[in-house]
Structure formats: structure tokens, C-alpha cells
Amino acid sequence: MPRVSALDMPDVPMGQLPEHLQLQRTRVVCKADAPIHTEAIQYSGAYASMGVDNSLRLESFCKNFKIEVIRLTEDEMEFDMIGIDASLANAFRRILIAEVPTMAIEKVLMVNNTSVIADEVLAHRLGLIPLNADPRLFEYLLENDSPNERNTIVYKLDVSCRKGGPRMTVKSDQLKWLPNGSELEMEPPNQSAKPKSYTSFSCSQDSMPEFSKKPLGMKHEDIIIAKLGPGQAIELEAHAVKGIGKVHAKWSPVSTAWYRMLPEVVLLKDIKGDDAEKLVKKCPVNVFDIEDLGNGEKKATVSKPRACTLCRECIRGVNEELVELRRVKDHFIFTIESAGALPPEVLFTEAVKILEDKCDRVISELS
């Protein structure tokens, strides 16, 4: 008998992975107690012994990568991102939340506040109000800069509640945009000096073409800022600047951005009759459906796997050998909820651009 190498196994096909390894590589399997195969196999030589190249070629990435928009509204979108690793999908998500800039109120100059809400609490509330201003038209206010028309938006709030009248509610539409900058004057260093305002605008913002069509107002007009009792008043000026969510969450351009992997529900065996009915009833989001096979026989089918929330109700107890819950590792259902400054599709493009800039920065530092 001729001697053969132990590694030479003619019944193992070279160049393709056996089914169970392929499943490990591409799916997370959710068992009743915990999910398994959750790790991404990133190392290019992970399957070298089986003649499988696990490296990612740019051409194959470009060929297989797909995006499908599921839903797109003014401030929310959902899309499927297929054929990308979780590390990159997560990078997009992190950038969206923490590093895409927006405008938010940063400095509040209190002139008068006799309301029950304390100055610092009121200032914090003002900071969280989403502004309807495109941050791409502004520059960052750096440490030694003076606030000007390119980096600051000024708002004024001057409200009072009539003595003897009913209590009133102050809403965000009462914040008025001051296109000419601050109206408050700094205390002059000496008597003879001309008083200066807190901003140094060289021209009015509403004379600039990018703002003349679209005033820099509030995104929502009905956000409650404070409540005033009879005789109480608030007078203040709020200065909004450009910033990122990493510094403070008020600058985050999204309410939230998240992704989930595509659920895959597999029936390992045929489920018929009463068992099928029971299975359909078990699922709170109606993933399963009944197929009529004729002559009174019924079979369970998976009709809406996308709706699966992974509650695992269907695999509790007896069903673990019948139903398998999986997630596709490279298929992400991405949702972006914009806070309002920019539409969600623009936010995503901006996020990817920021990542490109990061790469570019490191490349130039390396060379």
C-alpha cells in the first residue's frame, strides 16, 4: 500500500470550506442560553490549511458590497449594508454619534432670570435644543478666535409673564435669531474706550447668500424651555458654535444611529399540524406562518425573518432542535435617526468622509 501524507485527505475538498465551518464563518447562531460563533474571523490565513484564502481583496469587496435603502424620510432612514465587516460598520456608527459636527448653543449670557429654573439648568436646556443650521457652512470657534459671523450664531430670549396674568410657557420659537450678532455690550476697560459687543460680526448673517434663503432658526418650534409665573422674566443671549458629540452630546447630529445583523430563522425539521399552530402563536412578532399543504395538512414556514427580535421564545424548551436562530455576520440593517440639522443621508456621507480624512491624516504622518 503506498504511503500517503496524513494531511492529504482526498475526501476533503480543497479550496472550499466544509459546511459547518462556512456556517461558523458567516453566521452567529443564537442558542437558548447564549449566542455562539460571535467572533469575526479576520486573519487572512485562518483557513490556509484547507486551501481557502480568507483575505479580502479590494476587487471582491467592491463587487460584493451592496447598499439598499429601505426607508428614507426627512429625518430618519433605514438601509441594508451588505458585504462589510462589523469593524467598519461600527466605525460608521461611532463617527455618526460622536464625530460629525453640528451647531449647538454653547454660551449663554444671562441678563435677567427670575424664573424658578436655575441659570445653569436653563443654559443646559438651551444647549440641547436642535438648531436648523447647516454645520458645513460654519467654522470651529478656536481658542484664540473672536466670535464672528463665520463661527457663531446668536439668539436672544426676552420673555416676561404679566403680573396678575396666568402662568406662561416659554417655547423654543421665542428664541430669536440675531443676524447682526450680540446686542450686549462688554464693560469697557476704561471710561474713554468705545463699548464693544460680545461678538465681532463684520457683516450681517442674513446678508450672506447661504443664510438669506434659510434663516437660522430652531428645528422644532414647540420645545418647552421654561415656565414662568406671574411677574417672572427671562432675558438672555445664547451663542451657538460648532462642535462634535465627543465633547458634549448636545453636538451629536443623531438622536441615535444603530445597526443590527440580519436575522435568519431556519426550520431544521418540518413542523406540521398542531405543533405548527403552536409555533406560530409563540412568536410575538409573527415571524412564522402556516402553509396549507392541502388535504387538511398544515406546515409551518418562516415568512418574516426580518421582524425577528431575537426574543428566543420560539426555541425555549422543546423547540431547540426544530428551530435555529441565526444572524448574518456581514449584513447590517443600519438605522439613522437625525436630530434635525442635516438629513440622515447627508449625515452618513459626512461620516464616511470624516473616516477618509482620518486615514489620510495618518498616511501623511507616516510618510
Added chain:
Amino acid sequence: MEHGSLTDLSSSTFSLMDEDHTLANSVRFTLNQDPRVAFCGYSIPHPSDNKVNIRVQTTGDSAKDVLKDALQNLMVMFQHVRTTFDKAVADCKENRPSEHMNIDTP
């Protein structure tokens, strides 16, 4: 920003300031996908420092070049993501102009 022995260019640790998991994890992914890389990993030495260390050991090539290639690959991938995304959004707006901007659509 780069630390490594001067005689052996095939393994280096790169210390990037003002970066975090966002870039480091993506770079680690592309580096691991490169067949020239023997080992690659990253760490953030302290959560309050804005700094990340990326370790690259190659099978012979200069670690710096391999890292640069990985970043370049990453950029090409991002550009492709962006064009694909823009195309998908344009398609969506074209095909469903009535649904677009309608908040009540499920």
C-alpha cells in the same frame, strides 16, 4: 510616533494620537486581511489618554509600508461605500418620490 527596532523593520508599534477604536479597529481589520501580516493588534493604554498603539508584525516587509497600504485600502473601501450609498439613495428618491419625505410611511 513610531516605535520599533532600527534593525528589524518588519515589526513596529505605531502610536497614534487623537484616535480611538473607530480607526484602530478598522485598521486592524484591513491589516489582518493582508497576507503579509503575521500579527496585528491594537491597545488603548489608558482610557483617559487619547492615544492608541497599533502593533504590526509582518513576514518580512516593512511594517510601515504595510500599515500605509492598509490605510490606503481602507480609504478606497470608504470611497466605494460612499459612491454605493449615494447611488442607492438617488435610486430610492427616484423610484419612490411620493414616499420620500412622508413620515407616516412604515
